[in-house]
Amino acid sequence: MAHADTTHAPPAHEASAHPPAHEEETNTGISHRKLLMWVFLGSDCLFFGSLIATYMVYRGQSIVGPYPIDIIDVPITTISTFVLLMSSFTMVMAVAAARNGNQKRLIQWLVCTIVLGGGFIGFQVYEFNLFRVEGLRYETNLFSSTFFTLTGFHGAHVTLGIFWLICLAVISARNPAGRPSGEDVDIAGLYWHFVDIVWIVIFTLLYLIGGFDAGPDVGHAAAQGWQWITGIIT
Template identity: 90%
Template sequence: MAHADTTHAPPAHPPAHEEETTTGINHRKLLMWVFLGSDCLFFGSLIATYMVYRGQSIVGPYPRDIIDVPITTVSTFVLLMSSFAMVMGVAAARNGNQKRLIQWLWLTIVLGSIFIGFQVYEFNLFRVEGLRYETNLFSSTFFTLTGFHGAHVTLGIFWLICLAIVAARNPAGRPSHLDVDIAGLYWHFVDIVWIVIFTLLYLIGGFDGPPEAGHAAVQGWNWVTGLIS
């Protein structure tokens, strides 16, 4: 990619990014991918914790009382579209089109903020309905997982705002294509984590009740253990 960068960078591209590396991959980009690989482990553990305690809350509210799948489908769509805006921003940065870059960045920021708005609304609704962090196993694992995801999105929004401001102040080649590209990787990663969360916590786990109602899960596991033994 370092090669592609040198070929297609805008004229005012700072030479600092043209460094040679032993792998041929820019160090910052490599670092971001290593970080994303490790973040898979982070979210993997949180998701596993949710799945381990799934359907074991012995006091309500249970997911089926409180999870709103239609609203979250809308917020999932919004986050997906923000990924589209982001990738268009990266494309604009690659083509050196600073004006388009700024527009796409702001669209991404707005869509990301709408997603966070949905999450704030959801968390607050849960609190009002009596589902606090310490209420039951469901609430603790749910808020930990989705809260950390929301924190990732929020950090991404701040990052993109910084890029948009830098781009607006420096029309000539700043931020570089690589700067935008790396922020985009982070943003898309947050999107794919949400794809997993949406499926497991909302579409599959959103109808869980107290332990005896989680029977489908128990049956599933019995089936798995039956296969193993």
């Protein structure tokens, strides 16, 4: 499986330590579905990269409040970050259970992941609602528009992942002898972990670093960073 030799690609099961019997032979040695998932995740990096960059560009540009420092709650979000991180752990355990063919454990770990993912979404709904009550709506200022767009798309990814995992859990519960295969769970796991790493970036940039931004004040860290970069360039 580790060979990318297209001319003499060995049958997948020869190179693999755990050959899924149904897997078709591919000239990369990697199953098409898994390859496609990685290509998708690579492209999703671009998607979130653009949204994060947009947030950073408009950082400190809002001319009316509330500003991040008025409204961002870092301790609460640290807890929700921890919850999402732990869901990655339960997800990888679910993948291991599926690979071992342990259907019961698979369902248990999937349910844990779904609950933790739901918990994360719960935190996000709470946060969004709090912001709305405090007067930060989508159209209030540049901060709110870029913040809600970025975290909203991330939340949508998590929600989609939860539905995906629910489907896997239901399928395993109803059909113990058949699907989902180890690879089915593996691919869902890749998606889930990706959503987690996106949040790692968002948490650092929007909360830990950007959570203390005030209004259009050049004194904040980003502006100092720009000056520093400009100093190097010029």
